[in-house]
Amino acid sequence: MTEAATRVAVESRTAISLVDGDIHIQPANRLDFGRYMTAHWRRHLETFGGRGPGGASYPRANKYAARSDSYPPNGKPPGSDLDFLRHQLLDTWNIDIGVLNPLLGAGGQRNLEFGAALATAINEWQFAEWLDPEPRLRGSVVVEYEDGELAAEEIHRVGDDPRLVHVLLSIRTAEPMGRRKYWPMYEAAVAHDLPVGVHFGGSGGSPITGTGFPSFYIEDHAGMPTVFQSQVISLVCEGVFERFPDLKIVLIEGGFGWLPSLMWRLDEAYGRLREEVPALRRLPSEYIREHFWITTQPMEEPPRVTQLERLLDQLNMNDRLMFATDYPHWDFDAPDHAIPGRLPADLKAAIRAENAVRLYGLRPAEA
Amino acid sequence: MIDCDVHNSVPSLPALYPYLSEHWVEYCRQSAFGGPADSAYPAHAPTSVGPLWRGAKPAPGTSAGAVVEQLLDPLGVELAILNCVYAVESIHNPDTAAAMSAAVNDWQIAEWLDADHRFRASVVVPSAQPEMAAREIERAAADRRFVQVLLPVRSAMPYGNRHYHPIFEAAERHGLAVGLHFGGAPGNPPTGAGWPSYYLEEYAGMAQIFQTQILSMISEGLFDRFPDLRIACIEGGFTWLPSLLWRIDKEWKGLRRDVPWVREEPSHYVHKHMRFTTRPLDAPPDPGGLADVIDDIGAEGMLLFATDYPHWHFDRIEDAIPAALPERLRAGILRDNARVFYGL
Numbered sequence: 001m002t003e004a005a006t007r008v009a010v011e012s013r014t015a016i017s018l019v020d021g022d023i024h025i026q027p028a029n030r031l032d033f034g035r036y037m038t039a040h041w042r043r044h045l046e047t048f049g050g051r052g053p054g055g056a057s058y059p060r061a062n063k064y065a066a067r068s069d070s071y072p073p074n075g076k077p078p079g080s081d082l083d084f085l086r087h088q089l090l091d092t093w094n095i096d097i098g099v100l101n102p103l104l105g106a107g108g109q110r111n112l113e114f115g116a117a118l119a120t121a122i123n124e125w126q127f128a129e130w131l132d133p134e135p136r137l138r139g140s141v142v143v144e145y146e147d148g149e150l151a152a153e154e155i156h157r158v159g160d161d162p163r164l165v166h167v168l169l170s171i172r173t174a175e176p177m178g179r180r181k182y183w184p185m186y187e188a189a190v191a192h193d194l195p196v197g198v199h200f201g202g203s204g205g206s207p208i209t210g211t212g213f214p215s216f217y218i219e220d221h222a223g224m225p226t227v228f229q230s231q232v233i234s235l236v237c238e239g240v241f242e243r244f245p246d247l248k249i250v251l252i253e254g255g256f257g258w259l260p261s262l263m264w265r266l267d268e269a270y271g272r273l274r275e276e277v278p279a280l281r282r283l284p285s286e287y288i289r290e291h292f293w294i295t296t297q298p299m300e301e302p303p304r305v306t307q308l309e310r311l312l313d314q315l316n317m318n319d320r321l322m323f324a325t326d327y328p329h330w331d332f333d334a335p336d337h338a339i340p341g342r343l344p345a346d347l348k349a350a351i352r353a354e355n356a357v358r359l360y361g362l363r364p365a366e367a
Numbered sequence: 368m369i370d371c372d373v374h375n376s377v378p379s380l381p382a383l384y385p386y387l388s389e390h391w392v393e394y395c396r397q398s399a400f401g402g403p404a405d406s407a408y409p410a411h412a413p414t415s416v417g418p419l420w421r422g423a424k425p426a427p428g429t430s431a432g433a434v435v436e437q438l439l440d441p442l443g444v445e446l447a448i449l450n451c452v453y454a455v456e457s458i459h460n461p462d463t464a465a466a467m468s469a470a471v472n473d474w475q476i477a478e479w480l481d482a483d484h485r486f487r488a489s490v491v492v493p494s495a496q497p498e499m500a501a502r503e504i505e506r507a508a509a510d511r512r513f514v515q516v517l518l519p520v521r522s523a524m525p526y527g528n529r530h531y532h533p534i535f536e537a538a539e540r541h542g543l544a545v546g547l548h549f550g551g552a553p554g555n556p557p558t559g560a561g562w563p564s565y566y567l568e569e570y571a572g573m574a575q576i577f578q579t580q581i582l583s584m585i586s587e588g589l590f591d592r593f594p595d596l597r598i599a600c601i602e603g604g605f606t607w608l609p610s611l612l613w614r615i616d617k618e619w620k621g622l623r624r625d626v627p628w629v630r631e632e633p634s635h636y637v638h639k640h641m642r643f644t645t646r647p648l649d650a651p652p653d654p655g656g657l658a659d660v661i662d663d664i665g666a667e668g669m670l671l672f673a674t675d676y677p678h679w680h681f682d683r684i685e686d687a688i689p690a691a692l693p694e695r696l697r698a699g700i701l702r703d704n705a706r707v708f709y710g711l
Contacts (some may be wrong), residue, residue: 174561218619218623223579260609268649358431
């Protein structure tokens with residue numbers, strides 16, 4: 001670990017110079033969510049537990065897909081202990097603001113009402129156990145995204161709390177994200193001026209690929225960008241951005257190397273097939289550059305840094321890239337390594353903090 | 368010039384009757400079976416037939432004469448590889464799918480390969496039934512004018528899966544390439560998030576299925592098991608390839624324990640065993656940009672010229688060769704890469 005990394009911040013800061021756009025937390029025990037539920041749903045949680053469509057069952061690199069060193073000294077699971085997260089992540093790396101993305105199964109439950117109750121419980125747990133005690137953290141509006149109305153209700157319930165910075169979905173939805181069943185959720189997000197963040201993972205019932213289930217975790221992990229691509233195509237082609245001109249989408253942990261070629265391909269195909277999608281009034285790439293933000297982890301690593309620079313030129317979205325670590329997962333991106341030093345200083349500053357500050361309207365934590 | 372993606376299409380099921388047994392002819396007549404109904408190309412979609420050929424008589428791709436007159440002669444094509452996308456994989460009855468495949472192949476021999484010496488063809492197989500597909504490969508491979516086995520890129524399982532080994536084993540044994548081609552109708556949704564609404568989405572999204580198949584073939588160790596296997600990715604684009612290779616090379620560093628048989632960086636397998644046709648081009652808007660993308664692929668000689676006749680990629684025959692292709696690579700792309708890859 002570098003000297004910079006081990007230095008613990010002591011001076012108080014007034015500006016935000018590093019934002020982590022993707023931090024994962026979990027309770028020591030899922031049954032803990034029962035404390036934030038009605039008696040009925042607490043009993044349901046204890047009796048049946050969560051039941052999703054499954055289909056993401058690969059033995060992953062590590063338990064919880066976590067870094068081996070991310071277990072708190074008290075032996076609880078990675079990302080379950082605020083003090084240890086403060087120490088290992090926020091203090092060690094001088095992170096000014098960290099965005100929590102609790103991926104805890106609320107979306108994509110087969111029992112949608114249970115999914116909504118679980119989402120509510122997770123949000124209350126987030127407030128009580130993370131956001132209230134730690135001013136550097138921001139949270140997500142967790143929703144049962146497979147029911148647009150239920151998701152909208154939860155967004156209306158908590159969406160005005162300034163500490164919640166986006167609505168959180170997993171990328172593997174049951175239907176492509178542009179379809180109308182999801183529109184009430186987008187309408188609510190826009191009404192509360194919240195972006196919609198879509199994170200790696202989930203399980204909507206379809207195989208992860210357009211050609212069935214692969215055999216190995218490496219395919220699941222390396223293949224997730226194909227689902228991100230499908231969702232970008234869907235959101236654009238369904239005219240979602242014509243219907244919701246203020247909708248902002250954050251792609252989290254999906255990479256971005258694939259996005260330039262997707263824009264070229266979509267623009268070319270749209271040129272020939274536009275008759276089919278009369279709702280669109282602009283080139284697909286124009287909607288993409290206007291409505292999408294992207295977190296950097298896992299950082300694209302072409303063999304030469306000049307290729308990364310070329311990729312950033314092709315992407316032409318320097319004001320949309322936001323640094324993220326994906327703590328405590330095994331493929332953590334370290335703030336001092338992930339963004340190559342030779343990129344221009346203003347671009348690095350934009351990626352490390354400014355783009356996220358602008359999108360989320362972040363203010364420095366008050367001590 | 369070698370055109371690596373030319374579409375010949377079965378005009379109607381009765382055109383295959385001379386190549387089907389009495390049993391199957393009767394079966395088709397009695398059941399009013401019209402052949403595979405699924406098509407990756409809606410008949411009147413603008414992409415399915417370019418303006419250059421729309422309304423042409425005879426209908427584009429329906430006879431050897433049509434292709435010679437509409438493509439080979441005007442463009443000066445020396446060799447054309449026929450890819451007949453007849454969606455036999457969408458026929459769930461395995462025996463029917465196998466019978467249809469064999470009939471299509473015999474029809475290709477009689478009405479295409481024998482009609483013009485410039486044609487080469489792809490073996491149509493019942494790809495959902497690997498053992499039966501392997502038998503059809505055995506049968507067709509006797510005619511050396513078949514240069515590859517054609518697999519629709521959409522399948523019920525990723526092709527690296529052991530289930531499909533018999534197909535690759537047979538292809539390798541007979542020295543045939545395997546062409547993964549746009550389309551297919553296996554019944555499962557074409558995205559990891561279910562069925563999209565529009566053909567535009569399916570068309571643009573086909574690139575993701577190619578990506579998935581490449582990840583599968585590498586991760587399953589297909590190229591160690593079949594070291595002489597050659598895979599052509601046809602009509603799926605290639606400008607997405609650099610980012611896929613960067614990603615899988617990076618993942619392999621972290622997760623190679625998962626797939627210990629993958630002994631080299633994944634991109635090496637792609638460089639060695641795979642090639643990509645040039646249409647659709649999906650090029651960056653800036654004219655010099657395509658050279659950068661080709662450079663990012665990380666190896667020379669990866670591209671094979673194709674018109675994708677009669678699908679719509681250009682409006683004038685003079686534009687069949689994309690102007691954006693770097694001059695330095697032209698001879699390879701237009702001819703030499705294909706000659707080496709297919710052993711023509």
